[in-house]
Amino acid sequence: xxxxxQNSGPLSVPEGAIASLNCTYSDRGSQSFFWYRQYSxxxxxxxxSIYSNGDKEDGRFTAQLNKASQxxxxxxxxxxxxxxxxxxxxxxxxxxxxxxxxxxxxxILTVHP
Amino acid sequence: DAGVIxxxxxxxxxxxxxxxxxxxPISGHDYLFWYRQTMMRGLELLIYFNNxxxxxxxxxxxxxxxxxxxxxxxxxxxxxPSEPRDSAVYFCASRPTxxxxxxxxxxxxxTVL
Numbered sequence: 295x296x297x298x299x300q301n302s303g304p305l306s307v308p309e310g311a312i313a314s315l316n317c318t319y320s321d322r323g324s325q326s327f328f329w330y331r332q333y334s335x336x337x338x339x340x341x342x343s344i345y346s347n348g349d350k351e352d353g354r355f356t357a358q359l360n361k362a363s364q365x366x367x368x369x370x371x372x373x374x375x376x377x378x379x380x381x382x383x384x385x386x387x388x389x390x391x392x393x394x395x396x397x398x399x400x401x402i403l404t405v406h407p
Numbered sequence: 408d409a410g411v412i413x414x415x416x417x418x419x420x421x422x423x424x425x426x427x428x429x430x431x432p433i434s435g436h437d438y439l440f441w442y443r444q445t446m447m448r449g450l451e452l453l454i455y456f457n458n459x460x461x462x463x464x465x466x467x468x469x470x471x472x473x474x475x476x477x478x479x480x481x482x483x484x485x486x487x488p489s490e491p492r493d494s495a496v497y498f499c500a501s502r503p504t505x506x507x508x509x510x511x512x513x514x515x516x517x518t519v520l
Binding site: 336337339340386392393396397400 | 440
């Protein structure tokens with residue numbers, strides 16, 4: 295089992311819809327979770343971090359964490375074509391907050407007008 | 408403040424040649440990471456440094472790969488000899504001790520013919 299797993303997609307949603315991206319992880323000790331966005335040909339950039347169970351909202355983005363189910367999700371409301379990118383889920387190995395950041399394979403999101 | 412700087416941005420070389428990738432982290436960041444990204448394997452950590460000291464090099468694929476950090480503002484990743492399967496995008500990232508957010512450089516796209 296991979297340490298961090300994501301549906302590779304591609305996920306296609308119409309403009310204005312909610313995009314839902316999912317991620318599961320295998321290390322029960324993981325404490326910190328991150329969503330990175332990567333445009334084609336560019337480097338990953340952090341868009342959300344979450345540490346506690348529940349929801350965390352930032353503008354159109356909401357991250358959801360369920361440690362019991364070892365599940366992290368990212369919701370993008372009012373999706374825009376500019377949201378089209380690959381979204382990477384990541385967590386630090388071994389329950390630390392430093393060192394090895396393990397990434398999922400990424401989910402390709404396409405928002406069509 | 409400038410972000411993470413990497414050079415060269417593109418490198419095309421022939422099998423068997425030595426390749427050196429360079430990275431300048433963000434000033435004041437104590438951690439430096441080298442990643443490799445391919446379609447097949449995704450984004451994977453090769454090695455990371457803390458205060459110029461290599462901490463975990465378990466991701467380095469084989470002895471052909473080596474990394475150094477002679478001072479706080481410079482790191483190199485060397486491949487000798489290079490092989491076609493080393494073709495990938497290599498990212499350098501850095502972070503300060505006080506946060507767990509990693510900041511990525513623009514990457515070096517390496518093609519080994």
